[in-house]
Amino acid sequence: MSDPLNSGDDAAPGTPGTGENVCPRCRGTGRLDDADCPECGGTGKVVEGIGGA
Numbered sequence: 001m002s003d004p005l006n007s008g009d010d011a012a013p014g015t016p017g018t019g020e021n022v023c024p025r026c027r028g029t030g031r032l033d034d035a036d037c038p039e040c041g042g043t044g045k046v047v048e049g050i051g052g053a
Contacts, residue, residue, distance in 0.1 A: 008039035008046035020045045 005011075008025065011018045022028040023040035035037030 002043075006039065006041035006046065011047055013047050015047070017051060018047050019050045021048045021053045022046075030052070047051055 008023055013020070014041040023030070023037060023044055023046050025039035026032050026037035026044060028038055030040060030042040030044035032038070037044070040046050
């Protein structure tokens with residue numbers, strides 16, 4: 001079973017051409033206003049496309 005996507009993810013973890021990055025909204029803390037960050041789901045990380053084509 002794969003991890004659910006968070007709103008800040010471009011693709012599922014492990015998708016070719018993607019990588020983990022620090023969440024730009026919470027700056028990697030996973031928290032905003034005493035709640036889980038809605039962008040990363042509280043992980044502090046987002047999956048983004050890498051490279052350029």
